[in-house]
Amino acid sequence: MQLQLDNLVPIPLRDKILQRTSEIWNQAVTFTPGSLVKIKAPSGTGKTTLVHYLYNIRNDYTGKVLVDGQPWDTYKKDQIARMRQQQVSVVFQDLRIFDQLTAQENIELKRIMLPNPYCTAEKVTEMAARLHVSHIMNQSGKTLSYGERQRIAIIRALVQPFEWLIMDEPFSHLDDANAQKAADLIAEECRARKAGFILTDLDHDNRFAYDTHFNL
């Protein structure tokens, strides 16, 4: 699955963006499948907006986001759902965990969304152990700390098949040691799928062997 941006400009940030140069906004950008992409962006430059555009939950932009050469709006709802189940996964900055489900159920919901789950329940247990969240798996989403939610959101993103993993500041609530563990797990899972990722963050980091860097 190929992701391309074609002169993409968010309408709310239009004036601000056109006053400065960006390697993403208003450019023609192609994300090579399987590559690890880091997009560094200071606050307020539209990092989360970009993630939402890439994942197609917002469309207040000019220009195009092309998926396999076709703009998002040419895809039907059921096609988009299939892509989100099998080709593109996401970790949102605001995490979006269901409060009424336990941590384990939040992950399970995504895992069994496909009739034939990509990974086993044991694999989930193993990932939870690696990220040190085994003990909170039966707590309701409401009671989890931000750090715990972030790790649950990461595991949730990793239980499905994908070609692209889109992450918006995925380690913002984690200490360095936990962040590195999560990064290792993500890299491993991407390798297993021969998948690429697009990660946005505020600062420079060396947690992954990035193929490409962009400044937003």
Next chain:
Amino acid sequence: MKQSFFGLLKKIIQTGIGKGRLLMATTGLGIAMFLLLLSIQMHTDFDQLLYNQQNQNESVDFLVINKKITNDMMGQSEKSEFTPQEIADIKKQPFTAAFGFITSNQYKVTAAAPGDLHFYTEMFFEAVPDTFIDVKSEDWKWQVGDNTIPIILPNDFLNLYNFGYALSQGLPQISQETIKALPMKITISKGLLTQEFTGRIVGFSDRITSFLVPGSFMEWANGKFGNGLTPAPSRVIIKTKDPSNPVLVKYLEDKGYSTNQDKLKYSKTKVIVQTIVSVIGFFGVILLLFALLVFSMFIQVVIASCKREIQLLVTLGTAPRQLQRYLMRQFVPLYIFTAIISLVLITVVQWKAAGILAGMNMFVSSWISAATAGAALLVIVLVYIVNLRSVRRYINEIS
């Protein structure tokens, strides 16, 4: 702990919020379905009462139709004749299963009893196609050259004689067998041309009030003794499946035709029953529409109250189709349950009704009809389709 996807959805999409509405909608659906099925079942039962072999002797009926003789028509016999257009019109009516003329004689007929029974009368003959005659007799045939004519008398005629004339005049009453054994001297004539025959009564008809001779004889005699013109019939006979058919009754009334009113007596009852059945069915349909409306409102409320959750589910990749299927799964058992309850109730009512009617010598099936069960299925399918459309619409609005 193993969980199903729908099990998890159940924790996220709370349908509890519209419980009151759901209860209302289901109750409405139940009553609507009961009324609808009741009207269909009543309709079937009434049909059964009218047409079932057990409830009457013949599954078809014969009506002799003639024009009403009014004061204006007196003395003008051609006014009581059917024109070819009128005949064609009767023939093409949907209630006419078969059609026949009643042919009259164009010659004089006299009958005399044999021996010492001093009985002599002028009379007439008519002929109808054999298929319309209710008397089965091997002697009912005539060929040119035969000297004996088989004759069918109306049963009413014999009764009139036996219980009216004979009793009051002190004459002996006569049995059917005796009459059949008596040869009559029949003389037919036209002017000076006469011929004598022996007439034999071969049977008594309840259906046609006339003196009947075989069509072959009538044709021959009209040819030899008649005026050579084919006369227009003033009485015709039709075979009809349902003499109580309101269309038939209305047709006869509109045209000013008359027939044996007794055969039409069910027609009024039928109109009344049909009206009652229609009114019940109408209320059923109205109630069904309201139930559908309340269902739709319930669906809207549930989806609106879980808007954020549904949006997040879609964001995470849940297909709108999966959500639809989940929501429909909450409703479908309700319909099935409602339909089963309605069908059981109808079955009980039908069973009771059949018992009561059997006590009155009227027989209807003690089971519900296939049409009723089919209607229940149809209502389920209708409710399913309408609800699926609402679910689809509201899900699409927010996803």
